[in-house]
Amino acid sequence: MFRRRRRDDEPENVEPTDEETVADEPAEPDEEPAALPHGGPWDSEADKVPEMERVDFGAIQVPIGEGIEIQVNVEAVEQDAQGNPVGGRIVAITIVHGESGLQVQPFAAPKKNGIWDEVRKETADEIKEAEGEAQEAEGPFGKELHGMVPVAIPEEMRDQVPAEIAEQGFGWQPVRFIGVDGPRWFLRGVLSGAALEDPEQAAIMEQVFQHIVVVRGDAPMPPRELLELSLPAEAQQAMNAEQGGEGEGDRPPLNPFERGPEITEVR
Template structure:
């Protein structure tokens, strides 16, 4: 639990709710498609360093295929509605208007849209769009686990995660993996096993846990890799990353944004300049390499940033 701050009443903003589009997860129309390609690749590589292997247990999970259909062909009520209705943010993560950071003695990293509290021994990396050089996610590595955090605009009425999680699971299956919905410490999460190529060139399966926590007009997505994705029932393995997630603070801002739009992170000036320089050098090197060889299309296609 974070010290040096207090929980305030959630704000009741008077500005009108953004109009909600028909869908927020269409891979061909979302604004953040380019981000995902970078995020998935780099996050998977970092997660390999944190440690992976083994399959997540899915005995207690319920999948879309498991849902009963009555004799009229009508699907019964979503079995996860009751889980969604619970307050999963009572102990965090928090909205910026719910806390008081004045005089806060805790060492934090202010990334604009996210304020995180790294723990001892934690490595912090950033996922960056190659085209714009903007940071769209932060990757936290600790021991043999990793957790990627990104924040999205969401409708004031909530329900973004309920809309997209079945599509997340279906996309995983289409890509040759498996996916199950299950209840975790922050509500409904998608536990996936995705095919990957290991550093030594072997085919393998990478376990991940994807979850989304919704606040006032925002949704914080967390993707967990490594041991914390495998031994998710082991308190000793998951406790530290879970505490980091609870201590996270979201600063959405007041600008109107379509639900599902990713909110970029703000980096310290010196770090931002380093990232931009590195991104430019990487882009130039890639362009030079592509001029020397034929580039084949990516057989996996692309997915929206939320689907991951």
């Protein structure tokens, strides 16, 4: 997971954009959502959204299948005695397949202008300010960003990494940022793990990202504000029952979701 920083390849320059973010506006009732050229991710109001089993997290619906696990990234207000979040809000959804992870976040965007160009440049600048590396590349969804970012090493994992990395307290983790501008929304994905080197794993995670459905809603929102994510009704009921002490014996927790790592954040 953690690697030494590679300095043999200089990152390419990321060209700035001259576009300005404009205030969001409600969609016109008779206006059709713009078609995405790569066939997904999908807008909930689009025609002919491929039918498949998905988990409903409010602002996004995530496809599931064999070998896929889903984690919920929670920004906690406080923690209980076991370190679990109490209160707080869901800030991201992470899809896990084998040794690969895909963290996704949906944001509000202007009606006419996408924000991926700006977000991509800002993310590259943040990585470089942290003495990491970032370079643009072409991918199945258009422009994407490949980075090497510093990640803190948990105390319990320091005996599993080289001594020089354990001593400095952090390692360099490769990540791949993908993004798609939709009608009044922006969906960002952060790929990590085996999918960065294994084409088959990458294809699986790309297909998951491609088949996500974004539910933007009609409420006006400022650009870049995180769209509201929520637990599916069944999971929320199970979690409430577990917190209410309705479980019996050594039955495993009913809540199928766990917190996952928050890799980066867009402000």
